[in-house]
Amino acid sequence: MTSLSTAERLLLSLGVETPEEIDLEAIAWTLGVKVRYARLDKCEARIAGSASSAIVTIRSDASPGRKRFSLGHELGHWHRDRGKTLVCRQVDIGNRSLRALDPERIADDFAADLLMPSYMFEPEVRKLPKLNFAGIRKLAERYNVSLTAAAIRAVEKARLPTLLVCHREDGRAWFTRSSEVPERWFPQRQIDRESPAFDVLSGKMDETPLLQKINADAWFDTQGASWYEIREQSVRISSSEILTLLVIEEERMLREDGGSRSSSRERRW
Incomplete structure (x- = not known):
C-alpha cells in the first residue's frame, strides 16, 4: 500500500477503522464545518467560510452516494482552499x-481517500475473485458510495491492467486506467457497434452480466490492437451515461514494445 494521504491520516487520527465508522458529518464537525442540505438549482454543493469555520450546503435531492461524495469533495476544498466561497x-x-x-x-481525490x-x-x-461490476457493486454498498x-x-x-471508460451518446466523456496499463492504450471516442457496450448505450439492455471477450481494436486504434483480445463489461449509470470495464489479460499488451505481430500470432496458434 502506498503512503497515506492527508484524508487517510485524518481518519486514522479519529480512530476510524471500518467503513461503517466513516461518518462524514461528524468528521466535518471536528474540522469546524457545519453541513446542511437544501434545494440547489445550479450546483451540486457549495462552501462558504472563514479561516476557522465554514458551512457546506449539499443538494438535498441528490442520491445518497452522491451526497456523500459531494460532502467529501467540499471538505477537500476546505482542506486546500480554506476561507474561500466556492460553488461546485x-x-x-x-x-x-x-x-x-x-x-x-x-478535491475529488480527497473525497475518494476519505x-x-x-x-x-x-x-x-484484492480479495475479489474477479474485478467486475458485481464485485464493485458490493464495495459501493459497503462504503455507501x-x-x-x-x-x-x-x-x-486494484493493481490489475484495467481501464474504466464513461460514454455518453455523443462519445467518450472520460476514462481512467490502472498504473499497469501503458499510456498507448487510449480508448476511442466512439463505441464500436460490434461491442456489447453499444447495446447498453443504445438502451437495448441495462448492463452486460459478464465480462465478455472482444477484439481489442473495437476499443483502441493503437497499432497492433487487432492482434489481441480483451474483456469488457458495461452498465448503465444514468439515462445518458454508461460505464465500461476493460480488462487486459494478454501480457504482450503490457510490454514496452507492445509485442510483435509474429510472436502474437505464434502464441495464439
Whole structure:
C-alpha cells in the first residue's frame, strides 16, 4: 500500500477503522464545518467560510452516494482552499477528465481517500475473485458510495491492467486506467457497434452480466490492437451515461514494445 494521504491520516487520527465508522458529518464537525442540505438549482454543493469555520450546503435531492461524495469533495476544498466561497457544479464533482492539478480534481481525490481509504479499500479489492461490476457493486454498498465512485477507486487501486471508460451518446466523456496499463492504450471516442457496450448505450439492455471477450481494436486504434483480445463489461449509470470495464489479460499488451505481430500470432496458434 502506498503512503497515506492527508484524508487517510485524518481518519486514522479519529480512530476510524471500518467503513461503517466513516461518518462524514461528524468528521466535518471536528474540522469546524457545519453541513446542511437544501434545494440547489445550479450546483451540486457549495462552501462558504472563514479561516476557522465554514458551512457546506449539499443538494438535498441528490442520491445518497452522491451526497456523500459531494460532502467529501467540499471538505477537500476546505482542506486546500480554506476561507474561500466556492460553488461546485455537477461537472466539477467526479469528473476524471480534469487535469490532475485542477482544484476540483484535487478535491475529488480527497473525497475518494476519505470515503474509500486505501488502508481499508485496497485489501478488499484484492480479495475479489474477479474485478467486475458485481464485485464493485458490493464495495459501493459497503462504503455507501455510488457505483461510479467505487469503480474508479477499484480500477485505480486494484493493481490489475484495467481501464474504466464513461460514454455518453455523443462519445467518450472520460476514462481512467490502472498504473499497469501503458499510456498507448487510449480508448476511442466512439463505441464500436460490434461491442456489447453499444447495446447498453443504445438502451437495448441495462448492463452486460459478464465480462465478455472482444477484439481489442473495437476499443483502441493503437497499432497492433487487432492482434489481441480483451474483456469488457458495461452498465448503465444514468439515462445518458454508461460505464465500461476493460480488462487486459494478454501480457504482450503490457510490454514496452507492445509485442510483435509474429510472436502474437505464434502464441495464439
